[in-house]
Structures are given as C-alpha cells and as structure tokens.
Amino acid sequence: MTDLLIHDAIVVTVNSENQILQNGSIRVTDGAISAVETTELGDRDSTAEHVIDASGKVVIPGLIDSHRHTDFTLVQGLFSELDGTELLKEAFALYHTAEPTLGDSFFEAAWQLACLRQLTHGITTVNAMDFTPELGAEAIGESGLRGMIGPELADFLDPASADEQLVEARRFIETYHDTYDGRVTASIAPGGEAGCSRELWEGVAELRADYPDLRLHTHLYDSAEADTMAAGSGADDPLDLLDRFDLLDDRTLLTHLLHADRDNARRIADAGAHVLHCPTVYSYFQAGRQTWFPLPALQEFDTNVVIGLDDPFWFDSWDLIQEAKHARLLANFEYGAQQWSSYDLLKMLTIKAARALGLDDQIGSLEPGKRADLVVIDVDTPRHQPYSNLPSVLMNTVTAGDVETVVVNGEILMEERSVESMDVEKVRAAATRERERLQTRTGWETSLAGSTPPDNSILRRISARPLLRAVTQYGRGFLNQHIR
Incomplete structure (x- = not known):
C-alpha cells in the first residue's frame, strides 16, 4: 500500500532526461519513491495512508547544502557589520572560549535551531564540518533530516593535539556513521592547508585508508597565502599536499578555491574531485585583494561544482535558493552573462550535490x-x-518562504508550513536562553539597531598557543592575512 501520494503537482524530476511533469503524481512506499507518473483520476480519491493535493504547487528534490559550519548558529547578527578581519578575530575567540564558558547547552541549542531553519528552508541534506559533531549528528537524526558530518580537524586552530583530534574523529566515525536509518553519515574533515600540521595530514591519510568509503571534506585555496601554507607541510601547493597523502580523488570535496587558477582547475578535474562553492561569504566582506572563483576553467574541464552556505555568522542566511541566485549574479558580474542556466543551478542544489556527497x-x-x-x-x-x-x-523568484511541505526518507517533516518533526517553541526558547547567556558571558552589547563587541576583545583572553603555532608554521603572513 502506498504510504504517501502527492497528486496534481508540477513535478521537476531532475532525472537524466530533465523531465518535468505538468500534472504528476509521486507515490512513496517504505520511504522510497515507488512511482513518478501522470496523475490519474483515481489518485484524487486514493486510499493511501497520506494524500497531498499539490494542485498549483511544484515538487522538486530536497535541497542539499553542500558546505556548512553550524556550531555558531546563535551568533546571528553579532558580526554582520564588522569587517572581515574583525570578524575573524571574534570568530577565533568564540571558537576557543564558547565550549568551556557556555557548555554543551549552547551548542545543542545552536544545532537544534540550525535543523529547524534548514527544514523550514527546504534543505533536506546538509554536509557539515564542525567542532561539535556528536551534537550535530543527534540533532540532525532526531529532526528527521539527512546529514553528512565531519569533526573539523585543525591542530593550529584548536588546543587539542593532532593525535587527540584524530582519536576523537575515529570515535565519531565508529559511533555515528550510517546511523538514524542511514540518514546520518560521517566524513573526514581536515580544516585545510591553513589549519593543519603535517602530523595531522599524516593521521588524516591513515583515517582515509581505514575508511575508504568516506568523503574527504576540506577547505582549499581560500587564501592568497595557500601555497606558503602548504609548503609548511612539505608540499609545493595545496593540491600537491593532498596528492602526497593520497587524498585527492573522486571522494574529495574541496571548498572555496577562491585563489585557485586554471592549472589547479585542470588538476582537480583530472582527479574527479568536487568543488563546493560558497559565493556570498566572500562578496559580503570583499576579503582583501584577490582573484575570484575560477569558474570558466572549472567549466572548461567539466568539474562538478555545487553550492553551500558556509558559516551562519558571516552573513546570517539560510536560504540556499537565494545563494544559488547570488552565485549566478556574481559569476555573471565577473565573467559575463550566461555562466549558468537556471536548470544548472537547480541541479547544483540537488543531483550534482548528491553526486558530490556520494549519495546520487x-x-x-x-x-x-x-x-x-x-x-x-x-x-x-x-x-x-x-x-x-x-x-x-524557481531560481530567480522563489525564496525559501515559498517552501510549503518537506519530506525526508518518506517522512513528512513539515506540511503546509507546519513543522511536524520538531517542537518549534521548545527550540526557540532554548535558542533565546542560550543567546542571552552568550551575550552576558562575552560582553557583547546588542539592540535592535545593531551589535557592539566587547571593549577588550575576547581574543586577548584566550590561549595564544594555537596562534603561535600558526606563526611558527607559516610565518607572520598567516596573522596578517587572517587575524590582523
């Protein structure tokens, strides 16, 4: 018996034939799609367990946010008016003070709010890299969403040693990979050439060898100093760094590539790696003199490029559809019109993103x-x-506010904008409470008109160890580039 029937919908299948049904029905049985076909008269009187009349509505595959950091969901609005360097100083400070100062309840509330926002914005799958992955796995699993999560490994940015971080990463994989009916999976997530020692990369290579099916998710070329940073680990450049440790292949997810060039794009394509593009974060802050994302070269070599929203504290957005729109506008501004078609963008949020995560x-x-x-x-x-x-x-006019119903694994998580899988008021209350604690403990002043950091930056109250190690590894250029 059909568990769920959606009838009289405009169905955008995003299948290999790019098929769109003007008047279609979707049948779901045991969490899987059993049929996608033209609506029959009998569908409107179906005895399926749950029937949705989607007349005048469009059904698309669930949206996939291909790159996300979630720990600091609750800082929305605090950093929005800071310039990029000031934001990074406060971000580093929060990463090092929030856990001992605010405890798990802060991050639990952040993850719960993130899941609620993703759900109500039509994001059914997220690929996250975070310092509190266990809390994330449980929040995603219990909310009914789908997620791939990797503990962010960065021994230059985290007081924990490389060995300690690698042990925790292995424990996370063993505990949470392929849980919650397969909706939660693990990845291996080194922070990138800027945050990882050679020792850590060696450990990452061992993890990859032990768990060959997992995705390797990292940042690359998001700084003009990328080659210098890779040299600190004995490599010619960031791609050579990955290659030396046998980490560059079709299971590799590379985020940003802001300072990559045509040759880098060719090497990425040859390896079959995937590129996770987060356009708004850099355009928002105009982060220094820089080249822009090398889209024409990536297209020339037929690289799989998909889209992510990155950190919530950068520009406070959860609307992946609008992020795709921004991606097109920024690419057109830089390289000329018609860089992507509307259907290209839709595929980048759905089937191409699924392929990047190995879930297509x-x-x-x-x-x-x-x-x-x-x-x-x-x-x-x-x-x-x-x-x-x-x-x-869909890509130019629709916003996340037009999302009406969300289904994951055959389960209705939201119907007619009513969230079914989460206690909305409980999530909001916890978020409000923890946000107030954040402000009280850190000294931020907030009002409806804006936010003001503490007079004495909380950066000065943290251990200098991670930053000094970064200077030792990369020279003063690291600080000048990232936290001056």
Missing part, C-alpha cells in the same frame, strides 16, 4: 527506487503567476 544513487532526483526526499513549493500566488520557464521561476 539515493537522493537528488525524483525517480522510482530513490529515497523520498522532496520539497513542495507554492507558486500559485500573484507573486509568481503567470509564468513560463519554470526553472527560472
């Missing part, structure tokens, strides 16, 4: 046999009607 046999398109991760979007409003070119409407 399970999610990313609406096809029989795949898990039922889908989003119902209301376009039957004056803001959207009348229209043609539906992909353009």
Whole structure:
C-alpha cells in the first residue's frame, strides 16, 4: 500500500532526461519513491495512508547544502557589520572560549535551531564540518533530516593535539556513521592547508585508508597565502599536499578555491574531485585583494561544482535558493552573462550535490527506487503567476518562504508550513536562553539597531598557543592575512 501520494503537482524530476511533469503524481512506499507518473483520476480519491493535493504547487528534490559550519548558529547578527578581519578575530575567540564558558547547552541549542531553519528552508541534506559533531549528528537524526558530518580537524586552530583530534574523529566515525536509518553519515574533515600540521595530514591519510568509503571534506585555496601554507607541510601547493597523502580523488570535496587558477582547475578535474562553492561569504566582506572563483576553467574541464552556505555568522542566511541566485549574479558580474542556466543551478542544489556527497544513487532526483526526499513549493500566488520557464521561476523568484511541505526518507517533516518533526517553541526558547547567556558571558552589547563587541576583545583572553603555532608554521603572513 502506498504510504504517501502527492497528486496534481508540477513535478521537476531532475532525472537524466530533465523531465518535468505538468500534472504528476509521486507515490512513496517504505520511504522510497515507488512511482513518478501522470496523475490519474483515481489518485484524487486514493486510499493511501497520506494524500497531498499539490494542485498549483511544484515538487522538486530536497535541497542539499553542500558546505556548512553550524556550531555558531546563535551568533546571528553579532558580526554582520564588522569587517572581515574583525570578524575573524571574534570568530577565533568564540571558537576557543564558547565550549568551556557556555557548555554543551549552547551548542545543542545552536544545532537544534540550525535543523529547524534548514527544514523550514527546504534543505533536506546538509554536509557539515564542525567542532561539535556528536551534537550535530543527534540533532540532525532526531529532526528527521539527512546529514553528512565531519569533526573539523585543525591542530593550529584548536588546543587539542593532532593525535587527540584524530582519536576523537575515529570515535565519531565508529559511533555515528550510517546511523538514524542511514540518514546520518560521517566524513573526514581536515580544516585545510591553513589549519593543519603535517602530523595531522599524516593521521588524516591513515583515517582515509581505514575508511575508504568516506568523503574527504576540506577547505582549499581560500587564501592568497595557500601555497606558503602548504609548503609548511612539505608540499609545493595545496593540491600537491593532498596528492602526497593520497587524498585527492573522486571522494574529495574541496571548498572555496577562491585563489585557485586554471592549472589547479585542470588538476582537480583530472582527479574527479568536487568543488563546493560558497559565493556570498566572500562578496559580503570583499576579503582583501584577490582573484575570484575560477569558474570558466572549472567549466572548461567539466568539474562538478555545487553550492553551500558556509558559516551562519558571516552573513546570517539560510536560504540556499537565494545563494544559488547570488552565485549566478556574481559569476555573471565577473565573467559575463550566461555562466549558468537556471536548470544548472537547480541541479547544483540537488543531483550534482548528491553526486558530490556520494549519495546520487539515493537522493537528488525524483525517480522510482530513490529515497523520498522532496520539497513542495507554492507558486500559485500573484507573486509568481503567470509564468513560463519554470526553472527560472524557481531560481530567480522563489525564496525559501515559498517552501510549503518537506519530506525526508518518506517522512513528512513539515506540511503546509507546519513543522511536524520538531517542537518549534521548545527550540526557540532554548535558542533565546542560550543567546542571552552568550551575550552576558562575552560582553557583547546588542539592540535592535545593531551589535557592539566587547571593549577588550575576547581574543586577548584566550590561549595564544594555537596562534603561535600558526606563526611558527607559516610565518607572520598567516596573522596578517587572517587575524590582523
């Protein structure tokens, strides 16, 4: 018997034929899509366990946020008016003070709020790199969402030693990988050439050898000093660093690449690695004199490029659809019009993102046999009607506020904007309480008009050890680039 039937929908399948059904039905049985077909008269009187009349609505695959840091969801608005260097100083300080000062309750509330925001924004899968991955795995699993999570490994930025971090990463993998009915999986997530010692990279290589099916998720070329930083680990450049440790292949996820060039793009494509692009974070702060994301070269070599939202404290956004729109506008501004079509962008948020995470046999398109991760979007409003070119409407006009219903693994997590899988008021109350504790303990002053950091930066109250190790490894250029 069909568990869920959605009928009379415009179904954007994102399948290999790019099929769009003008009047379609989706049947879900045991969490999987059992049929995607034209709506029959009998569908409207179906005896399925749950029936959704989607007349005038669009159904697309669930959205996938390909790169996210989640620990500091609760700092929204605090950093928004700081320049990039000031923000980084406060960010480093929070990373080193929040855990002992605020405790697990702060991060638990942050993860719960993040899950609620992702769910209500139509994001059904997130690829996260965080310092509190256990809390994240449990929050994602209990909310009904799907997530890939890696403990962020960065011994130049974290007081814990490389060995300690690697032991914890192994424990996390053994405990949480392939849990919550397979919705929660683990990755191996070194912070990148800027934050990791040679010793840590050696340990990462051992982890990768022991867990060959896991994705390797890292930052690369997000600084003009990237080659110098890689040299500190005995490599010619960041790609050579990964290659030396046998970490560059089709299971590798490379984030940012802001300062990569055409040759780097070719090497990435040759390896089959995937690129996670987060455009707004850099355009928001204009982070110094820099080249821009090398999109034409990546396209030339047919690299799989997908989109992520990055840190919530950078620009306070959870709308992945709008991030895709920004990606196109910024690319067009830099390189000329028509860098991506609307359908390209939709695929980057769905099937291409699923391929990057190694999940394209399970999610990313609406096809029989795949898990039922889908989003119902209301376009039957004056803001959207009348229209043609539906992909353009989805990527240019629709926002996360148009998301009406969210299904993951066949379970309805939100229907007609009513969240079913989480206690919304409890999540909001915890977030409010912990946000107030954050402000009290750190000395931030906030009002409706804005936010002001403490008079004496909390950066001065943390141990200098991680920063001094960074100077030893990379020279004064690291501090000048990142925390001056």
